[in-house]
Amino acid sequence: MKLSNSVEVFPGSPNVLVYDRRVVVDLGGKLSSLNLEGEVQLATHGHMDHIAGLLRPSKVKYLPKEDLWALSLLGRRVMTYGFSSKDSPIFTYDLVKDEISTSGDPEVEVIKLPGHTPGHSGYILDNLLYAGDAFFGRKILESFVFPFYLDFWAALDSLQVIKEMMRSLNNVVISHGPIQEKRKMSETLEFNISYAEKLVSWVKDSISYGATAEEVVVKLMSKVGEVRPTNVTLNSITAKSILSQVAKEIRVEERGVVYKA
Numbered sequence: 001m002k003l004s005n006s007v008e009v010f011p012g013s014p015n016v017l018v019y020d021r022r023v024v025v026d027l028g029g030k031l032s033s034l035n036l037e038g039e040v041q042l043a044t045h046g047h048m049d050h051i052a053g054l055l056r057p058s059k060v061k062y063l064p065k066e067d068l069w070a071l072s073l074l075g076r077r078v079m080t081y082g083f084s085s086k087d088s089p090i091f092t093y094d095l096v097k098d099e100i101s102t103s104g105d106p107e108v109e110v111i112k113l114p115g116h117t118p119g120h121s122g123y124i125l126d127n128l129l130y131a132g133d134a135f136f137g138r139k140i141l142e143s144f145v146f147p148f149y150l151d152f153w154a155a156l157d158s159l160q161v162i163k164e165m166m167r168s169l170n171n172v173v174i175s176h177g178p179i180q181e182k183r184k185m186s187e188t189l190e191f192n193i194s195y196a197e198k199l200v201s202w203v204k205d206s207i208s209y210g211a212t213a214e215e216v217v218v219k220l221m222s223k224v225g226e227v228r229p230t231n232v233t234l235n236s237i238t239a240k241s242i243l244s245q246v247a248k249e250i251r252v253e254e255r256g257v258v259y260k261a
Contacts, residue, residue: 001179003128003171003173003179004126004128004170006019006020006021006125006126007019007125007126007128009173009179010031010034010036011179012029012030012031013029013030013049013175013176014026014028014029014031014049014050014132014133014175014176015173015174015175015176015177015179016028016031016034016036017125017130017173018036018038019108019125019126020125021038022038022039022040023038023039023040023042023107023108023125024036024038024040024041024042024053025042025043025044025053025123025125025130026042026043026044026050026053026130026132026175027041027052027053027056028043028048028049028050028051028052028053028095028096029049029050029052029095032052032095036053037056037057037058038053038056038058039058039059039060040058040059040060040062040104040106040107040108041053041054041056041058041060041061041062042060042062042106042108042123043062043063043064043067044064044120044121044122044123044130044131044132044133044175045063045064045067045070045116045117045119045120045121045132045133046063046064046067046068046069046070046071046075046076046079046117046119047070047076047079047080047093047117047133048070048076048080048093048094048095048096049093049095050132050133050175051063051070051096051100052095052096054100054101054102055096055098055100059103059104060103060104060105060106060107061100061101061102061103061104062102062104062105062106063100063102063119064110064112064119064120064121065119066114066117066118066119067079067117067118067119067120068102068119070100071099071100071101071102072099072100073094073096073097073099076094076096077091077094079117079150080093080234081230081233081234082233082236082237089229090229090230090233091230092230093230106123108123108124108125109123109124110122110123111123111124111129111161111165113131113132113134113158113161113162114151114154114155114158115134115149115150115151115152115153115154115155115156115157115158116132116133116134116147116148116149116150116155117150118150118151120132120133120134120158122134122162124169126170127168127169127170128169128170128171128172128173129162129165129166129169129171129172129173130172130173131162131172131173131174131175132174132175133148133174133175133176134155134158134159134162134174135147135159135162135174135177135188135189135192136174136176136177136192137174137176137177137178137188138177138188138191139177140176140177141191141192141195142195142224143224143225144231144235145199145217145220145221145223145224145235146199146217146220146221146234146235146238146239147192147195147196147199147238148234148235148237148238149238149241150237150238150241151241152196152238152241152242153241153245155196156193156196159189159192159193159196160193162189163189163190163193166182166185166186166189169182170182171185172185172186172189173185174188199242200242200246202220203216203220203239203242203243203246204246204261205261206219206220207243207246207247207259207260207261208260208261209260210249210251210253210258210259210260211258211259211260212255212256212257212258212259213236213239213240213243213257213259214232214236214239214256215255216239216243216259217231217232217235217236217239218232221235243259246261247259247260247261248260248261
């Protein structure tokens with residue numbers, strides 16, 4: 001899909017952006033095998049569905065320095081699941097198991113958008129922001145219930161940064177969600193902001209009588225479908241980030257760390 005004379009996006013999950021036929025952003029996921037041998041391979045962050053391009057023999061292979069722990073499988077697992085061990089059925093997102101190396105400078109403007117990961121960044125290309133996993137398409141957000149943010153509150157700050165920037169940008173592209181015109185992308189951003197506010201309210205309601213992070217996740221996710229161990233493992237990280245700020249009481253019981261409103 002051509003967005004300008006120099007920007008093309010290949011729809012997927014993540015959406016892969018190509019700039020000036022030589023800069024490739026977030027090659028990964030089901031599009032990992034695309035024949036896009038760019039001179040510059042950029043990853044917005046170190047999650048395993050965004051870094052396949054860093055395995056290509058490119059002049060530049062760039063990953064934000066705060067996410068360099070993703071160079072190894074152990075580091076990628078810690079970034080995703082919060083821990084590592086020998087292989088486990090929980091590790092369903094182990095899409096890249098090879099060691100990764102980086103080289104060179106990104107050659108485009110980097111916009112720090114932390115929250116999803118410590119180093120999560122966007123890139124400005126032809127006055128368009130590739131925002132990675134800073135926010136998500138509506139259907140994806142609602143199906144996962146929790147947006148995967150290691151720091152929920154930093155992620156909300158990043159959404160405000162994008163909102164301010166959108167006034168002067170031609171458009172914004174995200175990794176997971178539809179590729180749309182600027183007006184609709186602005187609406188998607190606003191939806192993410194309002195959804196985050198609702199999620200905080202839902203989490204607060206879930207701890208009226210005290211609950212662990214895992215109990216909160218299971219309760220909220222049960223409303224939309226089957227709850228799997230990997231989903232609980234990942235979403236508990238975001239839940240803990242929220243709970244650490246909204247709980248008035250945090251105590252230890254036999255069932256674990258209990259948060260109470």
